[in-house]
Amino acid sequence: MTDDLRSAGTPTLEDVARAAGVSRATVSRVINGVRNVDPVIQEAVRRAVAHTGYAPNRAARSLVTRRTDAIALVVSGAGVESGPADSARASGADPTEAGEPDSGSAFTAQVFADPFFGRVVTGVVNYLRPRGMHPVLMFAETSRAREDVVSFLRQGSADGALVVSTHAEDPLPGLLTDAGLPAVLYARPARPVRISYVDLAHQDGARLAAEHLLARGCRRIATITGPLDVPAGQERLAGFRDTMTRLGHPYIPIAEGQFTQESGEAAMERLLVEHPDLDAVFAANDLMAVGACHVLREHGKRVPEDVAVIGFDDSSAASACRPPLTTIRQPVEAMAAEMARLLIERLAKPDGAATSVIFEPALVVRDSA
Amino acid sequence: MTDDLRSAGTPTLEDVARAAGVSRATVSRVINGVRNVDPVIQEAVRRAVAHTGYAPNRAARSLVTRRTDAIALVVSGAGVESGPADSARASGADPTEAGEPDSGSAFTAQVFADPFFGRVVTGVVNYLRPRGMHPVLMFAETSRAREDVVSFLRQGSADGALVVSTHAEDPLPGLLTDAGLPAVLYARPARPVRISYVDLAHQDGARLAAEHLLARGCRRIATITGPLDVPAGQERLAGFRDTMTRLGHPYIPIAEGQFTQESGEAAMERLLVEHPDLDAVFAANDLMAVGACHVLREHGKRVPEDVAVIGFDDSSAASACRPPLTTIRQPVEAMAAEMARLLIERLAKPDGAATSVIFEPALVVRDSA
DNA sequence: CTGAAAGCGCTAACAT
DNA sequence: ATGTTAGCGCTTTCAG
Numbered sequence: 001m002t003d004d005l006r007s008a009g010t011p012t013l014e015d016v017a018r019a020a021g022v023s024r025a026t027v028s029r030v031i032n033g034v035r036n037v038d039p040v041i042q043e044a045v046r047r048a049v050a051h052t053g054y055a056p057n058r059a060a061r062s063l064v065t066r067r068t069d070a071i072a073l074v075v076s077g078a079g080v081e082s083g084p085a086d087s088a089r090a091s092g093a094d095p096t097e098a099g100e101p102d103s104g105s106a107f108t109a110q111v112f113a114d115p116f117f118g119r120v121v122t123g124v125v126n127y128l129r130p131r132g133m134h135p136v137l138m139f140a141e142t143s144r145a146r147e148d149v150v151s152f153l154r155q156g157s158a159d160g161a162l163v164v165s166t167h168a169e170d171p172l173p174g175l176l177t178d179a180g181l182p183a184v185l186y187a188r189p190a191r192p193v194r195i196s197y198v199d200l201a202h203q204d205g206a207r208l209a210a211e212h213l214l215a216r217g218c219r220r221i222a223t224i225t226g227p228l229d230v231p232a233g234q235e236r237l238a239g240f241r242d243t244m245t246r247l248g249h250p251y252i253p254i255a256e257g258q259f260t261q262e263s264g265e266a267a268m269e270r271l272l273v274e275h276p277d278l279d280a281v282f283a284a285n286d287l288m289a290v291g292a293c294h295v296l297r298e299h300g301k302r303v304p305e306d307v308a309v310i311g312f313d314d315s316s317a318a319s320a321c322r323p324p325l326t327t328i329r330q331p332v333e334a335m336a337a338e339m340a341r342l343l344i345e346r347l348a349k350p351d352g353a354a355t356s357v358i359f360e361p362a363l364v365v366r367d368s369a
Numbered sequence: 370m371t372d373d374l375r376s377a378g379t380p381t382l383e384d385v386a387r388a389a390g391v392s393r394a395t396v397s398r399v400i401n402g403v404r405n406v407d408p409v410i411q412e413a414v415r416r417a418v419a420h421t422g423y424a425p426n427r428a429a430r431s432l433v434t435r436r437t438d439a440i441a442l443v444v445s446g447a448g449v450e451s452g453p454a455d456s457a458r459a460s461g462a463d464p465t466e467a468g469e470p471d472s473g474s475a476f477t478a479q480v481f482a483d484p485f486f487g488r489v490v491t492g493v494v495n496y497l498r499p500r501g502m503h504p505v506l507m508f509a510e511t512s513r514a515r516e517d518v519v520s521f522l523r524q525g526s527a528d529g530a531l532v533v534s535t536h537a538e539d540p541l542p543g544l545l546t547d548a549g550l551p552a553v554l555y556a557r558p559a560r561p562v563r564i565s566y567v568d569l570a571h572q573d574g575a576r577l578a579a580e581h582l583l584a585r586g587c588r589r590i591a592t593i594t595g596p597l598d599v600p601a602g603q604e605r606l607a608g609f610r611d612t613m614t615r616l617g618h619p620y621i622p623i624a625e626g627q628f629t630q631e632s633g634e635a636a637m638e639r640l641l642v643e644h645p646d647l648d649a650v651f652a653a654n655d656l657m658a659v660g661a662c663h664v665l666r667e668h669g670k671r672v673p674e675d676v677a678v679i680g681f682d683d684s685s686a687a688s689a690c691r692p693p694l695t696t697i698r699q700p701v702e703a704m705a706a707e708m709a710r711l712l713i714e715r716l717a718k719p720d721g722a723a724t725s726v727i728f729e730p731a732l733v734v735r736d737s738a
Numbered sequence: 739c740t741g742a743a744a745g746c747g748c749t750a751a752c753a754t
Numbered sequence: 755a756t757g758t759t760a761g762c763g764c765t766t767t768c769a770g
Contacts, residue, residue, distance in 0.1 A: 010523070012763055023741045028765060036739055055523035059437070060763035062428035063746045070439075070505065070526075108491040109702070113685045118481025125508060126474045134521070136439065136503045139494060152503070154379070154424040157439075261689050294691045316482045320630050322663045333478070381747055392757045397749060405755055429747030432762045 011052040020048035031056060062156070071343060072158040073124055073135040074149055075111050077166030107141040111166070114259070114287065115315040116332060120164055120186065123336025131344070135162070146172050153181045160343045162336075165189070168229040182350065184343045186335065188231050196342045196354045198335045202232055205328040205361030206239030209282045209310045212326070212363055214247055218280035218308050222253040224267040224292060226284040233259075236284040236312060253278070257288045261317075264288025268295040279307055280369065286311035286318040289325055293368065308369035312361075323367035335359050380421040389417035400425060431525070440712060441527040442493055442504040443518055444480050446535030476510040480535070483628070483656065484684040485701060489533055489555065492705025500713070504531070515541050522550045529712045531705075534558070537598040551719065553712045555704065557600050565711045565723045567704045571601055574697040574730030575608030578651045578679045581695070581732055583616055587649035587677050591622040593636040593661060595653040602628075605653040605681060622647070626657045630686075633657025637664035648676055649738065655680035655687040658694055662737065677738035692736035704728050 017024045022041060029037050030045045048054075062068050111117055124135050136158055140146045149172065153161060160182035163172055168190040176183040177195050185197035213221055223240055226233030237254065244252050253275050255267035264283055268291060271278065283289035289311030293303050301307045303323055311318055314329035338357050346352055386393045391410060398406050399414045417423075431437050480486055493504050505527055509515045518541065522530060529551035532541055537559040545552040546564050554566035582590055592609055595602030606623065613621050622644050624636035633652055637660060640647065652658035658680030662672050670676045672692055680687055683698035707726050715721055 013765095014763080024764080025742080025766080026740060029740090032765080038739065041740085055520060057432070057763050058524040058526045059428045059431035060746090061765075063426070063432055063748090063763080064765045066746085068428070073506075105491065105495045105702070108494055109488070112481075112487025112490060113484065115482065118487065119478070121481060121506065122474065122477040125477055125506060129508075129514075129517075134505045134507065134526075136505050137442075137490065137494060138503065139498075145498075148498075151424060155427040157427045157503075290689075297691070320659075322666070333474070382749095383747080393748080394750085394758080395756060398756085401749085407755065410756085426747050429762090430749075432747080432764090433749045435762085 010057075011054045012057070013054075016045065016048045016052050016054045019052055020045045066156065067347075068156060068159055069133045070136050070158045071128065071133060071340070072138050072149060072152060072161040073121070074138040074140050074161055074163045074172070075108075075117060075166065076140040076146070076163050076170050076172045077107070077111075078141060078170075108139050111139070115317055116313065117164070119315070119332035120336045123333035124162060124340050126333070127337035127340040133344075140172050143171075146175060150175055150179055150181070154179060159347055160184075162186070162339050162343055168227075168231075182343060182346045184339045184346070186339055188356070190229070190231060194354050196346065196356060198339045198342070198357045198359065200232075200330050200335070200359050200361055202235035202361075203239030203242070205312060205330070206236045206282070206284075207243040208361065208363040209312065209328055210240050210243035210247070212365070213280045213282060213308060213310060213369060214244075214249075216280075216308060216369060218369075219249075220275065220278045221249065221280040221282065222255070222271050222275055222278045224255050224257045224264055224271070224281060224283040224288050226257060226259050226288075228256055233284060240282055257284065257291075259285050259287060261287045261291040261294075264291025265295050266291075268292040272296075272299055280309070281307060282310050282312075284312050286313045286315045286321075286325055286327055289327070289368070290317050290321050293321060293323075293325075304367065304369050310369040314364050318364075318366070321368070326366045326369040327364050329362045329364045331359055331361075379426075380423045381426070382423075385414065385417045385421050385423045388421055389414045435525065436716075437525060437528055438502045439505050439527040440497065440502060440709070441507050441518060441521060441530040442490070443507040443509050443530055443532045443541070444477075444486060444535065445509040445515070445518075445532050445539050445541045446476070446480075447510060447539075477508050480508070484686055485682065486533070488684070488701035489705040492702035493531060493709050495702070496706035496709040502713075509541050512540075515544060519544055519548055519550070523548060528716055529553075531555070531708050531712055537596075537600075551712060551715045553708045553715070555708055557725070559598070559600060563723050565715065565725060567708045567711070567726045567728065569601075569699050569704070569728050569730055571604035571730075572608030572611070574681060574699070575605045575651070575653075576612040577730065577732040578681065578697055579609050579612035579616070581734070582649045582651060582677060582679060582738060583613075583618075585649070585677060585738060587738075588618075589644065589647045590618065590649040590651065591624070591640050591644055591647045593624050593626045593633055593640070593650060593652040593657050595626060595628050595657075597625055602653060609651055626653065626660075628654050628656060630656045630660040630663075633660025634664050635660075637661040641665075641668055649678070650676060651679050651681075653681050655682045655684045655690075655694055655696055658696070658737070659686050659690050662690060662692075662694075673736065673738050679738040683733050687733075687735070690737070695735045695738040696733050698731045698733045700728055700730075 013024045013027050017027045027045050030042045138149055140149050162184055164186035173189050173193045173195050188197055188199050225237045241252055255270045257263035257267040281292055283292050289309050292309055296303055296307050303309050311325045311327035314327045318325035318327045382393045382396050386396045396414050399411050507518050509518050531553055533555035542558050542562045542564050557566055557568050594606045610621055624639045626632035626636040650661055652661050658678050661678055665672055665676050672678050680694045680696035683696045687694035687696045
């Protein structure tokens with residue numbers, strides 16, 4: 001009887017060891033690339049692995065290593081970014097909390113309508129993949145969903161979390177740190193939390209936009225802001241307004257949007273009512289800039305001849321738009337990768353201090369301004 | 370000495386058992402909701418769980434149950450959907466194979482530029498979540514990446530795979546079934562494989578489009594097709610052409626696209642050169658329809674007055690477009706959810722036959738046609 | 739440089 | 755109805 005066709009189900013270390021005529025420990029060593037293994041034996045083991053079609057069992061390994069090589073990629077927020085009304089946003093109450101069982105679907109559907117998240121995923125996956133790690137996608141838009149994320153991590157289903165919040169007063173970062181779970185954020189939290197994050201120098205980006213518009217000769221300039229209860233919204237406005245003021249234009253008409261195309265359209269309509277003669281608009285993101293372009297065109301204004309439009313982010317919407325949007329580039333993929341790097345670094349030395357890495361935006365000139 | 374503060378790291382079943390004064394097995398039973406447990410003891414255990422802050426270790430559980438409650442959500446394809454040239458698509462060779470180390474980034478970046486994938490994710494997550502399961506995101510655009518997916522599953526890192534291919538001759542489904550791994554596909558594979566899948570009745574959708582255009586009074590109708598080496602591309606064309614023929618319009622100008630906005634623009638340009646007088650175009654997806662609208666406008670044609678445009682999918686691009694696109698709705702979220710349901714069903718009884726579920730499309734009338 | 743053996747934390751027979 | 759016990763497959767001291 002040959003001694004290698006005896007395994008019933010999937011082969012285990014034991015099977016490989018038997019086939020190679022060595023101990024389990026030795027097989028484990030060559031598989032994990034531990035040095036101090038006779039090259040001859042290494043070769044024998046490799047052959048046995050190939051021959052048996054062995055694949056190490058992750059659960060068994062995790063049980064002893066305490067690592068899963070999975071990380072949770074969680075999109076967190078209140079799920080009402082562009083809801084019927086946004087009056088409840090700043091209040092502590094979470095409007096979706098009492099929603100229907102699948103109220104999450106509205107949130108998840110909306111999240112991916114924004115090209116931003118696809119870029120985050122891209123950046124994370126491309127950093128993780130060569131390292132043999134994988135992202136588990138999660139959404140945390142209700143307190144129930146947030147508990148699930150915490151449980152997931154506490155069960156050791158993932159080694160840490162990468163969280164991108166769409167909402168200002170997101171409680172998730174706090175829950176995570178309170179539970180002592182490794183996490184890194186995309187964007188500075190509204191309330192200071194001792195946690196690492198990556199972010200963009202939003203103000204610098206807004207400054208670039210202001211300078212470009214002015215250099216272009218525009219003089220009646222307005223801005224469509226992002227939601228003013230999130231740092232990105234606030235800073236893009238502050239940076240823009242400060243620069244305009246410094247360059248001699250202290251009064252800037254503003255209309256608040258919610259980072260959605262729809263809200264950008266509405267904001268543009270409002271702006272046009274009050275300031276029909278404006279010659280430029282800075283939208284705090286590309287989606288709103290696209291919305292603004294649509295409305296401008298409907299009002300018979302040409303972009304950029306009559307009104308120059310500049311966006312922010314350099315998302316796919318910017319290049320897909322007609323005319324292609326001049327915009328401020330946010331290196332989302334690189335930032336997401338850095339977020340992953342920070343998390344893995346933290347996993348290696350759990351006692352390291354929280355760090356933040358701020359990226360610089362860049363002006364991308366296309367046709368809209 | 371109190372007997373409950375003795376645990377060093379995270380509490381285990383043992384700790385809870387001790388705190389509750391019962392055996393591990395009993396704790397396990399109440400945690401897993403197994404019946405036959407005295408209500409009084411149940412309560413005691415629950416209290417002990419709460420008190421110790423116990424969270425079951427997933428790896429340990431997986432090791433014995435052989436389940437992870439994770440499923441791989443893999444986007445598969447060749448990564449050259451809109452590359453500089455698509456001449457190599459039909460050949461067996463994979464152009465990205467010899468690419469740079471991070472050639473995957475181009476693929477991943479592009480994948481999420483299409484709103485389609487966000488919808489798939491949404492559908493999958495919303496089905497999985499209430500069932501305590503989670504998707505692990507993976508890309509399989511090179512043979513190396515495909516091997517990784519197979520390994521991942523063979524290691525028991527996930528219970529099965531949900532795969533959506535962007536490419537015709539995708540080898541992944543075959544690899545998966547050869548390895549006996551549970552998988553369900555989005556869309557029928559180009560080559561028959563014994564594997565479950567969900568799909569859309571593409572021909573019916575195309576028929577709806579043709580009928581709508583004709584009913585509208587259009588007579589000089591062209592179509593921008595999808596890639597003709599994938600079933601969806603073929604069937605949407607076949608359904609359209611057959612219906613047009615049946616209704617008395619046997620000759621339809623066609624231009625092939627690649628399901629990207631850019632390719633839709635190029636196709637529209639070509640069509641306009643040959644048929645400057647056309648009065649309607651059916652684009653095989655919304656992204657290409659958007660591209661067509663842009664080009665038409667640049668040529669001074671109004672949509673829908675001069676040229677009616679109808680898309681396919683009812684993606685976010687359709688409603689965001691100006692004018693909003695009349696299109697054929699593909700219930701992607703529902704299809705993705707069904708895909709997940711089929712996989713879980715298969716997990717329950719591994720010997721079930723492969724099934725396919727075909728969804729019906731619907732006409733959505735907006736402003737473009 | 740290699741092997742023996744002790745668990746990691748949990749579930750599932752099997753006893754009681 | 756509850757407790758006892760035997761692993762699940764792997765890594766990792768500790769001997770040799």
